[in-house]
Amino acid sequence: MDSKRPLSSEMKKRPFETDLSLGQYKARTVMIFSFVWGITLMILLFFLTDAPRVIPLITKSPQVDLVMYKDLYVQDRWSGVEADLTNDPTVHTYWCGNKIFRFEDYLSLLSVLRVLRPAALIFHYSTLPQTDDDNYHTWFSELRQSVPNLVLRHTYQGPRCGSREVLAFGLRQLSKEGGVYLGERTVLTRELKEAWSRNLYYYNFRRLDLSYDVSQGFIFSKSGFPENKIDDIVNEIVASNKTCSTPDEFDSQPAKLHSYSDLNPCLVLTESLYPRDVWNSTARSGELARWLYYGRRGRQEVSQGRQGEDLIPLVSHMVWVTDNKSEEFQFLHYLSALSALHVAGFEKVFVHGELEPKGFWWDKLGQENVTFVKIPRPQTVFQRELKKPAHQTAVLQLNILFHHGGAYQDRDVIWVSKLPEYLRRYPAVVNLDWARRGEWPEVINMGVALAKPNADWLKYMLQTLRHYRADTWDFQTMPYKVYEQHPDSLFIDRYLQVICYKGICHPAWQTDYQRERDDFQPIINYNWRSARAFHFILPKPPTSLTSPEAIKEGFGMFAEMGRMILEKSGQADCIR
Secondary structure: OOOOOOOOOOOOOOOOOOOOOHHHHHHHHHHHHHHHHHHHHHHHHHHHOOOOEEOOOOOOOOOOOOOOOOOOOOOOOOOOOOOOOOOOOEEEEEEOOOOEOOHHHHHHHHHHHHHHOOOEEEEEEOOOOEOOOOOOOOHHHHHHHHOOOEEEEEOOOOOOOOOHHHHHHHHHHHOOOOEEEEOOOEEEOOOOHHHHHHOOEEEEEOOOOOOOOOOOEEEEEOOOOOHHHHHHHHHHHHHOOOOOEOHHHHHHOOOOOOOOOOOOOEEEOOOOOOHHHOOOOOOHHHHHHHHHHHOOOOOOOOOOOOOOOOOOOOEEEEEEOOOOOOOOOOHHHHHHHHHHHHHHOOOEEEEEEOOOOOOHHHHHHHHOOEEEEEOOOOOEEOOEEOOOHHHHHHHHHHHHHHHHOEEEEOOOEEEOOOOOHHHHHOOEEEEEOOEOOOOOOOOEEEEEEEEOOOOHHHHHHHHHHHHOOHHHHHHHOOHHHHHHHOHHHOEEOOOOOEEEEOOEEEOOOOOOOOEOOOOOOOOOOOOHHHOOEEEEEEOOOOHHHOOHHHHHHOOOHHHHHHHHHHHHOOOHHHHO
C-alpha cells in the first residue's frame, strides 16, 4: 500500500468524531453546557454555603502533637457541680477569629466536659486556633489528644465575631435535637439538672461593652425548636438580665463555702490565666479551675517526704560528653568537683562519659572522692537519632538521676554553700531560668537538679522524649510544661543556682529576676552567699576563675568564690 496516498474524507475525521445534524449538535451543546454549569454551581455552593462540614484536620492543624496531656478520666467527685443527666447532651461551641487558644479557652471547654460529661463536643470554626511562636499555648493540641469525643467541624463564612450572628449560629445547631451551646471563655460552675428538666430552654449570657455582643454565655435546649423562632430567642436573650459572673463576682457571692447550688451557673474568664495562678489559690474560682484542669480540688503543691523516708542521696553527677577528643579538663571543672565535695557537702562525685577526661586538673582530682564512670554516649532516644552533644548530655542526665538519684551539675557549675537537709526531703528540686521566652510564664534551667531515685517528675520528663525531634528540642524537653501538669512532683528552689550570662548574674529570688536576653543592666543588692550554686553560661569561665593565679590576683565576688572553694578543700596553698 502506498503510504503517500492522500487520506480520504472519512480518514481525516478525528478519532470518535461522527457527522452530526444541526439538531444533534444543538442538543449536545446544551448537554455539555448544563453539565459544566452544574459542576460550577456545586463548587460555588460548596464554598459559599454556611452549612458546616466535617473535614479531617489531624495533619493540618497549626499546633504540634504532644506527648503531654491531661487524663480527663480522673477527677474528684463533686456533688452539686457534676451533672447527673438522664441523657448525655451534645455540646456545640464556635471558635471565632484567627487567634491563639489560651488556657482560659481550655478551661471553658473543660467545664462542659467535667460538669456535663457530654456525648460529643462539637468544635465549630472558620479558622483553627493558633499557637504562639514559642509553642507555649498548646492547649488546643492538648484538648485534641485528651478528648476522644471531640469533633472538629469547619464552617465557611462563619458569623462575625462579637455579633448577634454568633448566638444565632449556636441556636441553629440546637434547633433540631437540642443540646448545649457554650460561648467563648464561658465556664459552667455547677449542674443545672432542675433547670434542664423544667424548661424548654435555659440560658445565661454576659453583656459586654457593646449591648449586642452576646458571645459569652450558654444556652441549654432540651428538645430543639423551630428555626423560625431563632430571632425571637436571640431578642429574648439580649433583653434578659440573666448574666454570667466575672471571677471576682463569682468569688464574692455570699454562698456557704463549698456550696455551689445557689451560685451563678456560669462565669466568664475576663483576664489571662496560667495554671500556676490556681495551684494554691484560696478563691472559689481557683478551686474550680484546679478541678477542671487537674481533676482535683485540693491545692497542687509538692510535699516533703515523711520522717524516716530516704533523702536525696549525697552524691553528685557530672557528664563529660565532647566531640573534641583533645579537650582537657579545665580549672573551672576542677573547682566544680571540689565545690560539690567540700562546699555543698556531697560525699562522692561521679563523672560519666564515653572517654575519661584528661589533663593536669583531672589528674589532680585523683586525690579526691571523684570516680569516672564509663558509659556509652546515647545515639538514640526511643529509636530517634541524637546528633548533638547537648541532647545526648540531657538524656544521660535524666537517666542517671532517675536510676541513681542525687544531684546533677553541669561542669560549669560551682557550689558556694552547703546543701540544706530540708531540700533533700523533696522528690525533685530545680530552679528557674532568668531569660524571658515569649509567652512562657517561666522557664526551668536544668544545669543543677536534685532528685530521689525513680522520682515521678523525672519519669514524666523521660516520657516527653518519645516524640523527640532535633528541631524542636527546646520544646520537647521543656521541663516547665511537665511541672505545669504535675506541680505536686517538683519543688522550685529559687536559691539552687544563680545563672551568669555575659557578666550579669541573675538571682531568681529577686522579684524582677526575669529579663530579656539582651538586657545587660547590672543586678545589684544581693548577697552571693545566699545562693547554693553559680552556673556560668557565658563566658566559660569568668576571667577570675581561669586559674589559681587569676583567683589570687582577682577582685570581686567570683574571685571570692574561688578562694572560698580552695580554702575549704584544703587547696589554699595554690593561691598563697
